[in-house]
Amino acid sequence: MWLMLVVWFAGAAAVLYSLYCWVIPSAVQYNGKLALLWHDVIVEHLLDTLTRTTRPQRLLRAVQKNATRNNPLSVISAIDDFCRHREWAMNVGDEKGFILDSVVNEVSPVTALELGAYCGYSAVRIARLLPPGACLITLEFNPDYAAIARQVIAWAGLEDKVQLVEGASGDWIPRMKEHFGIETFDFVFLDHWKDSYLPDTKLLEECGLLRKGTVLLADNVICPGAPDYLEYVRKSLSYESRFFKSHLEYTKAEDGLEKSVYLS
Incomplete structure (x- = not known):
C-alpha cells in the first residue's frame, strides 16, 4: 500500500515537473498571449510565493553571481542566460537587443531617453554604445524595479x-528641459506601458523634445501590441517609419520593433 502511494506520488511529481519545465513552456512558445x-503571471507569482523574493531580485542575484563587474557585455549575457534557461523576464531580450544595438550605433546619440527601465537590461545595452560625453535618461514608474535597475547599471559600471x-513619464516629460537641461533628444526608446506610447510621443512633441532626425524605437508593438501608436507614426506626415520583424523576448511568438x- 505505502509502496503504491510512493510510486503514485513520484509519478505525479514527475508529470507536474515535466509540464512545468518542458511541456507548457514549449506549448506557449509560439503564442504571445x-x-x-x-x-x-502564473510562473512569476508561483516563484514569488515559493521563494519570497521577486523576479527582479532573482535576476539581480543572477547578475551578481555570473557577471563580471564593470563589464556590460557580461551583465547582458548573464541576464539573457537567466531569462532563457531559468526564468523568463520582460527585457527587450537578445534577439531584439541586436536590433536596438544597431539603431543606437546608427544614431550615435548624445542625448537619449528610455521610457521603462524595468531591471536595467536595455539601459545597459544602450549606455554601453553611447559616445563619450553622452547621457541616457531612463524613466521607471515602479520604485522596486528602479532599485534593481540602479544596481544592475552599477554592476555594469555605467552609472556615469x-x-x-523614478516616476510617471507623463509627469517627467514636461520637466525634462528644466530639470536636465535637455533641449531635444537624439534617440528615444519606448518600452513601458503600451497604452502610454502614443500619449507620451505626443507629449514629447508638444514639449519640443523632438528635433528633425530624432529616432524613436518602440518595443513590443505586436505583442502585447501598440496599435494606436503604430497607426499614428505610420500615417503621420511627421514621421518616416519602418518595422523590424522579430519575436517576443525569449520566445518564438511574433513581435517586432518600430x-x-x-x-518636423
Whole structure:
C-alpha cells in the first residue's frame, strides 16, 4: 500500500515537473498571449510565493553571481542566460537587443531617453554604445524595479552614463528641459506601458523634445501590441517609419520593433 502511494506520488511529481519545465513552456512558445500569461503571471507569482523574493531580485542575484563587474557585455549575457534557461523576464531580450544595438550605433546619440527601465537590461545595452560625453535618461514608474535597475547599471559600471529617474513619464516629460537641461533628444526608446506610447510621443512633441532626425524605437508593438501608436507614426506626415520583424523576448511568438524618424 505505502509502496503504491510512493510510486503514485513520484509519478505525479514527475508529470507536474515535466509540464512545468518542458511541456507548457514549449506549448506557449509560439503564442504571445499564452506565453505572457504563463511566464509573466502564473510562473512569476508561483516563484514569488515559493521563494519570497521577486523576479527582479532573482535576476539581480543572477547578475551578481555570473557577471563580471564593470563589464556590460557580461551583465547582458548573464541576464539573457537567466531569462532563457531559468526564468523568463520582460527585457527587450537578445534577439531584439541586436536590433536596438544597431539603431543606437546608427544614431550615435548624445542625448537619449528610455521610457521603462524595468531591471536595467536595455539601459545597459544602450549606455554601453553611447559616445563619450553622452547621457541616457531612463524613466521607471515602479520604485522596486528602479532599485534593481540602479544596481544592475552599477554592476555594469555605467552609472556615469545613465540617469535613472523614478516616476510617471507623463509627469517627467514636461520637466525634462528644466530639470536636465535637455533641449531635444537624439534617440528615444519606448518600452513601458503600451497604452502610454502614443500619449507620451505626443507629449514629447508638444514639449519640443523632438528635433528633425530624432529616432524613436518602440518595443513590443505586436505583442502585447501598440496599435494606436503604430497607426499614428505610420500615417503621420511627421514621421518616416519602418518595422523590424522579430519575436517576443525569449520566445518564438511574433513581435517586432518600430523605428520612426521625426521629420518636423
